[in-house]
Amino acid sequence: KAGVTQTPRYLIKTRGQQVTLSCSPISGHRSVSWYQQTPGQGLQFLFEYFSETQRNKGNFPGRFSGRQFSNSRSEMNVSTLELGDSALYLCASSSWELNTGELFFGEGSRLTVL
């Protein structure tokens, strides 16, 4: 069974640009969450999507957005990039229907903003 797949794994952007990151959850999982990890702030929750609807949202500015498609794949977008957006962006999927209560994380997309 394939795990959570995130693309791209590494990318470099410049300030002011925008970026889109993709996440393919484990087959059958309908919930996808996004997290940002930086050395200073640690792991921070961005948002969660379930059945194409945003169910929870963390404390991030509106430049951070996401969406989920009917096949449960998810994308997150960051517009007008700032230096502080340099981080590891992690995606996690889960299947509450299976009652396991656990998140499965991908390897992350490492974004560097110059």
Add this chain to the structure above:
Amino acid sequence: DAKTTQPPSMDCAEGRAANLPCNHSTISGNEYVYWYRQIHSQGPQYIIHGLKNNETNEMASLIITEDRKSSTLILPHATLRDTAVYYCIVLLYNNNDMRFGAGTRLTVKP
């Protein structure tokens, strides 16, 4: 969601049990205790979770005090590969809004 308090770092000798404590004194009755770990540069990995009873799986045991204000994650025979940051999180079941704290950096030494 309740906040948690964990020691910033711990050491453990290889082959010995690693006992990682977590305080969650403001936990509410319907909040679960989850443990995850993150090995350097990888995504966090689920370890175990529980509500009020002690739990055990192939990776670890979770001991929750009777008043539920604290818990201990036990790795029975720590190996070098268990060196990681361990996160204790409390939240409502079926809620993926996990708020990770700073965690405990466990170093297993030979």
